[in-house]
Amino acid sequence: MGFFKLGTMTLKGAFGKPVTRMYPQVKREPFAYTKGHVVCDIEACISCGICERTCPTHAIKVDKADRTWSIHPFDCIQCSSCVRVCPKQCLTMDNRYTSASTAKQMHLYRKHPLSKAEIEEQAKRDAERAERIAKAKAAAAGKKATGA
Amino acid sequence: MGKRTVIPFGPQHPVLPEPVHLDLVMEDERVVEAIPRIGFIHRGLEKLVEKKDYMQFVYVTERICGICSFGHSLGYSQTIETLMGIEVPKRAEYLRVIWHELSRIHSHLLWLGLTADGFGYESLFMHCWRLRERVLDIFEQTTGGRVILSATNVGGVNRDIPDAELAGICTVLDGMETDYRQLSGAFLGDSSVNNRLRGVGVLTKEDALDLCIVGPFQRASGVSEDIRLLGLGAYGDLADFVPVIGDEGDCYARVKVRIEEVLQSIAIIKELASKIPDGPIMEQVKGNPEAGREATSRLEQPRGECFYFARGNGTKFLDRMRIRTPTSQNLAGMTKILQGIDLADVPMVILTIDPCISCTER
Numbered sequence: 001m002g003f004f005k006l007g008t009m010t011l012k013g014a015f016g017k018p019v020t021r022m023y024p025q026v027k028r029e030p031f032a033y034t035k036g037h038v039v040c041d042i043e044a045c046i047s048c049g050i051c052e053r054t055c056p057t058h059a060i061k062v063d064k065a066d067r068t069w070s071i072h073p074f075d076c077i078q079c080s081s082c083v084r085v086c087p088k089q090c091l092t093m094d095n096r097y098t099s100a101s102t103a104k105q106m107h108l109y110r111k112h113p114l115s116k117a118e119i120e121e122q123a124k125r126d127a128e129r130a131e132r133i134a135k136a137k138a139a140a141a142g143k144k145a146t147g148a
Numbered sequence: 149m150g151k152r153t154v155i156p157f158g159p160q161h162p163v164l165p166e167p168v169h170l171d172l173v174m175e176d177e178r179v180v181e182a183i184p185r186i187g188f189i190h191r192g193l194e195k196l197v198e199k200k201d202y203m204q205f206v207y208v209t210e211r212i213c214g215i216c217s218f219g220h221s222l223g224y225s226q227t228i229e230t231l232m233g234i235e236v237p238k239r240a241e242y243l244r245v246i247w248h249e250l251s252r253i254h255s256h257l258l259w260l261g262l263t264a265d266g267f268g269y270e271s272l273f274m275h276c277w278r279l280r281e282r283v284l285d286i287f288e289q290t291t292g293g294r295v296i297l298s299a300t301n302v303g304g305v306n307r308d309i310p311d312a313e314l315a316g317i318c319t320v321l322d323g324m325e326t327d328y329r330q331l332s333g334a335f336l337g338d339s340s341v342n343n344r345l346r347g348v349g350v351l352t353k354e355d356a357l358d359l360c361i362v363g364p365f366q367r368a369s370g371v372s373e374d375i376r377l378l379g380l381g382a383y384g385d386l387a388d389f390v391p392v393i394g395d396e397g398d399c400y401a402r403v404k405v406r407i408e409e410v411l412q413s414i415a416i417i418k419e420l421a422s423k424i425p426d427g428p429i430m431e432q433v434k435g436n437p438e439a440g441r442e443a444t445s446r447l448e449q450p451r452g453e454c455f456y457f458a459r460g461n462g463t464k465f466l467d468r469m470r471i472r473t474p475t476s477q478n479l480a481g482m483t484k485i486l487q488g489i490d491l492a493d494v495p496m497v498i499l500t501i502d503p504c505i506s507c508t509e510r
Contacts, residue, residue: 006334009275009327019278031285033307035292056204079207079298080306093292 034095035078040069042109044090051082051091067111074104150175155491159188163266163495166505168479172486172494179494182486184479190509194469201464202228202437206301212471213506214295215258216449218251220471220507221300223447226380227456228302231443234431236381240304242424245382246314247291247299249413254283255450256406256413259502260335263403266499267344275331282324286317304430314421321414328414332407345400349485349497352397361481362474363452365501368405369397375448382420389416402500436464449474451502473507 013019021028030036047064059075060082062068083091114122153174159167167188173181196208209224210217222244229236236244261276284294290309291299299306309317335341351361356369366373374391376383383389392408394401437460445456452474461467482501489497 006271006275006330009330010271013275019281031289031292033290033292034288035298054204056200056207077207077296077298078293080292081204081207084306095292 030095030097032095035080036094036096037073037078037098037107038071038076038082039092039094040071040109041090041092042069042111044088045069045109045111046088048087050085050087054081054085056081061106067114068108070106070108072104072106073098073101152180157494161495163262163499165262166503168498168503168505170486170494170498172491174491177491179486179489179491182483182494184483186479186505186509188509189506193510194471197466197469199465202466203302203433203464205466205469207298209471210296210298212510213504215255215504216251216451216454216507217295218247218297218299219447219449219454221297222248223445223449223454223456223471224458224469225300225302226447227443227445227458228437230445231437231441231458231460232302232433232435234303234433236304237428237431238382238425239308239427240429240431241381242385242420243305243309243429244300246309246317246417246420247287247297249416250283250286251297252413252450253410254280254287256410257283259406259450259499260331260403263496263499264335266495267341269334269338269341272331272334275327279324279327279331282320286320289313290317301430303433304428306430308429311424314424318418318421321417325411325414328410332411335403335407342400344496345403345500346398347396348399348493349489349500350396350398351481351485355484356397356481359480359484360477361452362477363449363502364392364402364405364409365452365478365481367391368394368401370395373453375446375453378446380446385423386416386419399496399500406502436460436462437466438462439467449507451475451504451507452478454507471507471510473504473510475501475504475508478503479508 047062047067047069049062049064052058052060052062056079057075057077059072059077061070078093080093083093155172155174157170157172158164159169169185169188171183171185172179173183193208193212197205200208206221206224210221212220228234257276257280261273261280264270264272264276287297288294290313291297291307293299351365351369353370356366356371361369361371362373370393372391372393376389377391379386392405392412394405437458439460439462442457442459447454447456454474455472457468457470458466459468478501482498482503485497486494
């Protein structure tokens with residue numbers, strides 16, 4: 001039995017360096033691996049949508065036609081699932097938290113606007129793809145007809 | 149017989165960190181009967197298993213409770229691994245146990261602080277939480293999160309702790325141990341703390357066994373039972389594991405058991421950090437749980453044994469997921485020991501069983 005068992009600790013607290021910080025003047029440096037928020041390198045993104053399907057809270061929206069990638073910071077739970085599954089490693093987890101916000105809005109990333117030549121090339125690729133699909137469909141139908 | 153009065157206790161009360169309501173039937177200053185009522189924070193998380201696939205559900209289980217967060221994700225992952233026959237890499241098992249024991253330290257320190265606050269020892273509360281902060285920093289450094297860690301997953305763990313970082317953790321724990329021993333001296337040796345806790349709310353060994361009490365609450369009554377003794381995962385590789393037992397069964401014994409468990413956890417982490425093998429940390433998970441197949445798993449959470457059950461239905465969604473949490477068992481013991489004590493001792497008794505209502509209601 002006894003009294004004043006915390007003597008050393010209390011004296012240390014009284015004369016030592018404070019444990020707390022004078023926030024916001026003194027800010028704490030985040031660790032290298034702290035999960036702050038997800039950042040997208042949009043030019044490397046191929047809009048495959050795997051991140052959108054993996055996200056447990058459906059916070060990510062990938063729009064291939066619109067060439068955008070967006071995340072809802074209020075829905076994101078920083079689980080890093082998207083970062084782990086991205087085949088192009090274009091998603092990274094930044095170690096800083098996002099600043100306070102007064103409105104709930106998406107963080108939108110948009111790819112560079114397409115030039116005329118790129119649009120033409122895209123149209124050409126799409127046409128070739130449609131042709132390939134049509135051919136494969138016709139071949140499958142023919143096979144089925146002969147088989148039947 | 150005096151006139152009986154009913155005093156409502158909670159759901160909002162200074163000593164309660166989480167909402168539980170008790171109707172205390174009083175005869176003068178003495179409690180005759182305590183009738184608990186829960187259901188203030190039910191979120192229906194087990195039902196959510198129908199909406200989230202089995203890989204996503206691990207993030208839901210983490211959110212069952214903020215204090216036992218890692219334990220729940222670990223228990224769920226273990227269950228799904230049994231269900232699908234996945235073998236977890238050895239290194240991942242070690243890392244899981246290291247994080248689980250760290251979360252036990254953080255849970256017990258949080259609880260010790262609340263108890264100190266409960267009996268009016270404010271500075272002791274501050275010191276407990278100051279030490280807990282170091283554990284939270286370790287969590288943030290190794291997993292990126294402070295409370296919700298998202299570290300474990302079905303098939304392994306999401307991130308490796310490099311050996312240099314593990315050595316750093318051991319150094320931090322060494323420093324913490326010195327401070328912690330001083331702190332535990334205040335809990336166990338201070339006469340005012342002793343006067344407040346000794347002989348209050350005694351649960352006998354027979355009652356503990358009858359009511360199926362789990363965790364430190366049960367061990368403080370002299371029952372030697374701990375799921376870690378089963379040697380699941382990396383616990384099997386420990387050189388020696390003897391559960392911490394108390395014998396008096398009163399509030400003091402419960403504090404003592406938890407205080408010693410923190411030191412035990414520090415020893416476990418140091419032992420595993422020195423033994424940890426190299427290798428992969430994640431096993432590739434393919435396919436879905438078979439239809440109709442069932443699996444169970446047990447885990448020693450900071451508050452006691454937690455039981456998990458899962459049944460597959462052939463799709464990526466589970467058919468059923470059930471969790472039996474330690475506090476749902478311990479509430480029975482709490483109402484038992486509340487009978488016959490003074491009203492002034494009620495907060496101490498409720499605090500020392502360490503109720504976790506978020507877990508209980510899910």
